[in-house]
Amino acid sequence: MRKAKTKKAGRVQKIIRPLYPSQPEKAEISVEGADHLYREIRIDNAMEDENGKTVKLKEGAEVNVVIEADKTDTTEK
Numbered sequence: 001m002r003k004a005k006t007k008k009a010g011r012v013q014k015i016i017r018p019l020y021p022s023q024p025e026k027a028e029i030s031v032e033g034a035d036h037l038y039r040e041i042r043i044d045n046a047m048e049d050e051n052g053k054t055v056k057l058k059e060g061a062e063v064n065v066v067i068e069a070d071k072t073d074t075t076e077k
Helices: none
Strands: 003-016 026-031 040-044 062-070
Antiparallel strands (some): 003 062
């Protein structure tokens, strides 16, 4: 089943180092087109490339933020 989705452009504003080694590094991403107070999101700075290797984002990187939802969880506009 296809999912409803939207894509927004973003940029990595900063990389946040963990206070403790057991905690993950975070990437703060500014999402274009979002409300001012809710523009920044923080995610673990760990991704997989096409070969399955773990990689991380760099400060200033341009990214796409994709939001997906099952069709049963949406209504017509």
